[in-house]
Amino acid sequence: MSNKMWGGRFEGGPDAIMEAINVSIDVDRHLYAQDIAASKAHAAMLSAQGIIAADDAKNIAQGLDTILSEITQGTFTFKRALEDIHMNVESRLAELIGPGAGRLHTARSRNDQVATDFKLWVRDTIDALDTALAEYQRALVERALEHADTVMPGFTHLQTAQPVTFGHHLLAYVEMAARDRGRFADARKRLNESPLGSAALAGTSFPIDRFATAKALGFDRPTANSLDAVSDRDFVLETLSAAAIASVHLSRFAEEIVIWTSPLVGLIRLSDKFTTGSSIMPQKRNPDAAELVRAKTGRIIGSLNALLIVMKGLPLAYQKDMQEDKEGAMDALGALALAINAMTGMVRDLIADKARMEQAAGDGYATATDLADWLVRTLKMPFREAHHVTGRIVAKAAEAGVALDALPLATMQVVEPRITAEALAVLSVQSSVASRTSFGGTAPKNVREQAEAWRKRLENDAISR
Numbered sequence: 001m002s003n004k005m006w007g008g009r010f011e012g013g014p015d016a017i018m019e020a021i022n023v024s025i026d027v028d029r030h031l032y033a034q035d036i037a038a039s040k041a042h043a044a045m046l047s048a049q050g051i052i053a054a055d056d057a058k059n060i061a062q063g064l065d066t067i068l069s070e071i072t073q074g075t076f077t078f079k080r081a082l083e084d085i086h087m088n089v090e091s092r093l094a095e096l097i098g099p100g101a102g103r104l105h106t107a108r109s110r111n112d113q114v115a116t117d118f119k120l121w122v123r124d125t126i127d128a129l130d131t132a133l134a135e136y137q138r139a140l141v142e143r144a145l146e147h148a149d150t151v152m153p154g155f156t157h158l159q160t161a162q163p164v165t166f167g168h169h170l171l172a173y174v175e176m177a178a179r180d181r182g183r184f185a186d187a188r189k190r191l192n193e194s195p196l197g198s199a200a201l202a203g204t205s206f207p208i209d210r211f212a213t214a215k216a217l218g219f220d221r222p223t224a225n226s227l228d229a230v231s232d233r234d235f236v237l238e239t240l241s242a243a244a245i246a247s248v249h250l251s252r253f254a255e256e257i258v259i260w261t262s263p264l265v266g267l268i269r270l271s272d273k274f275t276t277g278s279s280i281m282p283q284k285r286n287p288d289a290a291e292l293v294r295a296k297t298g299r300i301i302g303s304l305n306a307l308l309i310v311m312k313g314l315p316l317a318y319q320k321d322m323q324e325d326k327e328g329a330m331d332a333l334g335a336l337a338l339a340i341n342a343m344t345g346m347v348r349d350l351i352a353d354k355a356r357m358e359q360a361a362g363d364g365y366a367t368a369t370d371l372a373d374w375l376v377r378t379l380k381m382p383f384r385e386a387h388h389v390t391g392r393i394v395a396k397a398a399e400a401g402v403a404l405d406a407l408p409l410a411t412m413q414v415v416e417p418r419i420t421a422e423a424l425a426v427l428s429v430q431s432s433v434a435s436r437t438s439f440g441g442t443a444p445k446n447v448r449e450q451a452e453a454w455r456k457r458l459e460n461d462a463i464s465r
Helices: 016-022 025-048 052-074 085-105 110-146 164-193 208-217 225-231 232-259 289-309 318-348 355-364 368-379 383-400 407-417 421-428 429-435 443-465
Strands: 151-155 160-163
Touching: 025 052, 025 085, 025 208, 025 318, 025 383, 052 085, 052 443, 085 110, 110 208, 110 225, 110 318, 110 429, 110 443, 151 164, 151 225, 151 355, 151 429, 160 289, 160 383, 160 429, 164 429, 164 443, 225 232, 225 429, 232 289, 232 318, 368 383, 368 421, 383 407, 383 421
Parallel strands: none
Antiparallel strands: 151 160
16 A cells, blocks of 8 residues: 555555665654744745644644644554654654645655754754763863962973963863864764755745744744755754864763773772773773763764765755765764763762872883973073983983983983073973963963863853753
């Protein structure tokens, strides 16, 4: 038996395999709230334009409200034979209000309907992700203020480079999250045009008011080209791209947490809330939450790649391939939301071993650059010469097996006779970080100023929502 919703030309029903590959209700059922909202806006517009009777529009709206209540309460029966959320809703509407339900689909197609629904869903999801990222930033800022003076090693090539403060390190991820929020905001701004009323691909001959439905649904305007409106999935790609970059940022931090919690490094600890044990090794405390955040990045990037590959060969306008846009995106954005919340929890949970951090900050002759800078400032050496002199002094410290600030002044003077005891004062890790006062530098004073500025900015953002 053909599908009664569209099967006028068809005498027979689809093969079981055809039904299985064609059905999308298992995924797009998550669009029910958006589908119902768009249908109510469409019906109200049709009535206002005199295209359908006011009584029909009223009955449609009431029926849609009933369906929304049924779905939210879990009493609605989704039918795979009806393929998608649109047909399931319309079929149930017909059961509730009779033939008048058929008037709802006047001047629209499933093509513009699904594009509208999914835009609304993506927009809602972006808003939720922005809220989660703001909370993640707040957690980072709170810990940055707490650790503005906590000295730790800064790395390049995963080798000890120069001392930094833990607060400064945490604020780096605040900046990354700010860019992530900016990318999502940009994506949201561009997607905020309504496809509704574009119909299948060419628009409609009915005197509809697309500006009215766009306004009712919170869009800035209707889309300007009906062909583009029904075939565009840039809004999904752009959102997934922002999600992929955000997940990379989270993964980098997660990797650091995995490294820092290792007993070999021991810079931080996580509590039982964000670690697991081993089934065979009683002593283990595994940073599984961080590892899973790291792993979810692959799923998110994979979803972006998958949709890019789906879209890259499609002619205008709508193609059934585009039904594959939702499952991967929903999975990816759900994974990102979970990862953000997990990282927020770990930031609040972690305990920094300040003594170990300070000790590690001085390992590897991390203040060598400070000595070179002193030679430039005090002895007016060209930096390249100062670099060479400092390198020879570091070599002597390595031969003696002592830290740079423990090397006798006389030994330094063998390399450069003009060095005075004043130079020794710059070689502690505390002096090193305190001296980095350039804008954006790691000095505790800078960290406090930046963290306070971020705290105020985040408070203002929350107030303006």
